[in-house]
Structure formats: C-alpha cells, structure tokens
Amino acid sequence: MTAYLADVRALAHKDLVLELRARDTLPAMLLFVLSTLVVFHFVLPADSSALAAKGLLWVAIVFTALLGLSRAFAAEREQGVIDGLVLAPSDRSAIWLGKAIAILAFLGLAEVVALPAFAVFFSGIDGPTVAAVALADLGICAVGTLLAGMAAASRARELLLPLLFLPLAIPIVVGGVGASVSSHTTKYLGFLALYDAVFALLAWASFEYVVTE
C-alpha cells in the first residue's frame, strides 16, 4: 500500500515538475478560461438572468478541463515514456492516479482564478457552487484522464477526446448546474459524489487495459 502511494506520488510529482519547467498546460488553461468568460459577456443578452450566467460557468469549466486533458498524455506519447511507465514494476492504475492528481491540480489552479473572475464579471459565487465545482473536478479528472489515455492511443488523438468525454460529462454538468441554481443543493451534491465514486472506481479498475495489450 505504501509502495503504491509512493509510486502515485512520484508520478504526480513528475508531471508537476514538468509543468513547472515547461509551463505549457496551465497558462493555456488560465488564458482560455478568462477568454471564455469574456465571450460569455457577449453571448448573454442584456436582460438575461444571473442563473443563465451560472449555467455558462459550467460550460467554461468543462471546456477548460478538456483543454488540459487533451495535453495530459502529450509528453508520454511524444517521447515514448508511456512504454517505460507500463514496463515499470508498479501497478498500472498508479499511472492513472498520478496523472489524475496532476490534472486535478491544474484544473484547481485554473478555477482559483476563474471563479473570482466570474464573481467580478457576472454574479457572486456561493458556497454550494464552490462545493459543486470541487466535486465535479474529481469526476472530470477521474473520467477525463482515462479517456485521454484512450485518445492518446488512437490515430485521431486530440480530436477524439471531446467526443468521448462530453457524453460522459453531461451528468456532471447536471449535478453542477443543479447545485449552483437550485435550492435543493444537497441532492445535486450527493449526485456528484455518487458519480465521482462510481466512475473513479471504474476508471481505476480499467486503466490497466487502456495501456496494456
């Protein structure tokens, strides 16, 4: 168990150090989410409600996550690192967990900027929205990392990821929007937690088959 956690830590650390040195994913995500929020200003007609803006916030989050996820396995693929990782004497699911943690860190950092920016541009952010964003991030990273691994193995690569990811992200969007705009917050937060648990378990159990033959 401790060996497994040490593997996960080393793998997540590798991705974070790479990002710190190369800085190619996080700045792109930050700039993208800010540009998206600016686009939303022009999308919303003058008399639309604050609720519509809150719904759009979830569009921004899902697409920003997609931007980060499409680069998730870029380094592994270009340098052939993934073969080395698969050959390493560790459980293959550790590769998924380490990568998901790194993506979660990027997405979390992007949201630390995006949520206050949203509050300034549109309307205030309340507690349930923050809780829903945190829960949704877990599900997005769990499912998204597995699908990014799949997309990286295909010829279509980045083109394929949104097609695979968006149908699976619809329940996340429902839970997130529900928690932000409805008064029955717990119901939606519970649903997001259920989604996270189910799909994290499934992704953890099945990642081995994505990287091996």
Place this chain on the structure above:
Amino acid sequence: MRANRLPLLAALALGLTAAAIAMVFFYAPVDADGFNQKIFYFHVSIALTAYVCFGWGAWKAFVHLWKRKPGADLESYVAIHQGVIFGVLVLVTGSIWARYRWGHWWVWSSNQLVLFLVLFLFYAAYFMLRYSIEEGARRENLSAVYAIFGVVLIPVSWLAIHLAQDIIHPVVFTSHGPQLGGSELVTFVVSLAAVLSLAACMYHVELAGKRLDARLRSLRELLA
C-alpha cells in the same frame, strides 16, 4: 449459432413481427390518447431491446477483458452496433409520437428521448474510437473498456436526466404511462418478443458476416 438455426430464428422473427403488427392494429383497443398511442408498443419494445443490446455488448466486453475469449470483442462490437441501430429507431419513433401527442418533433421533457440522445452520442463516439485504432489487442481492450463505461453511464444518465427536470423544465407535460389492460399487455409482450427476436436475428446475421470476412482475410493472407 450453427448456420442451420439461423433461418429458424429469422422465420420466428418474421412471424412474431407480423403477429405484433396485426395485433397492434386490429386487436389492441384504441385508448384515450387516440390512435397515435399505438406507436408506444413498438417505441417501448425497441427501447428495451436497445438496452438489452448495450448490456449484452458490455457483458461480452467484460468477458473479453476477464477471460480473453477470442471472438468476444467482435460479439461486443456487433451487439453495440445493433444497439445503436435500435437506439436511432427509438429516437425516430419517439419523435413521431411526440409530434402527434404534444405537437413538437422534439420534447426535452421526455426522459427516455433525452437519455437515448445522450446514449446515441456516447456510442457514436465508440465507433469513432474503434475505427481510429489499428486492429489488434489494443483496439479490443479500449473498445471493451469504453463499452463497460457505457453500461454504467445508462443508469447514471437516467438519474441525471431525472434530476435535470427540476432545474430545466419545472412543469411541462405530465406523461402518464399508458394503463396496460389485458389485451394491451398481451400486445405489448408480443411486440417486445418480436423486436427482441428481430434483434437477435440481425445480431447473428451480422456476426456471421463479420466472421466470414475475418476468415476470408486470414485465408488471403496465407495465400499472399
């Protein structure tokens, strides 16, 4: 399935389908919603059949990953292919029903239609995934994992769509399910059996064709 059983299955499917059509039009009574309600017998049967196909595809995918049974990947793919065909039919029949019942070709308040739209998008991506990977063990594994995700997504999406009703359309149409009396129930069961046997027949025909194709290709490679 042995080749000599396939014509029997096809005959059974044909007989049941003919019986179902006859019963829907001449035996089942016209209920309070009017004549258009009769599409329900096929719409719901097709939807249940599509779920069975997706479930069967996921089960075969699981067998592939678990037992490494050769051929399970092809069976999984063919089942999902049939599921998508029946899924499109659900959208078409549901759309026709919505047009005559509520006056619109598409109603977001019909949970079953929305669920099938999500599933259609999901399984359409399955084909994109499958055909952008070289044939081989990697493709079989990725297709299998994705197929298993699909069968988990069905209940999760169903729950999500039910939850979304509260935030998106507070009160729209109340779609009470048709009350099934004796003759309606019999007609529905025959329709369901007809569509299921039709799906089983199409599944075996496609599978036989695909297997023949693979065999022919391997023979050609031996000759070359």
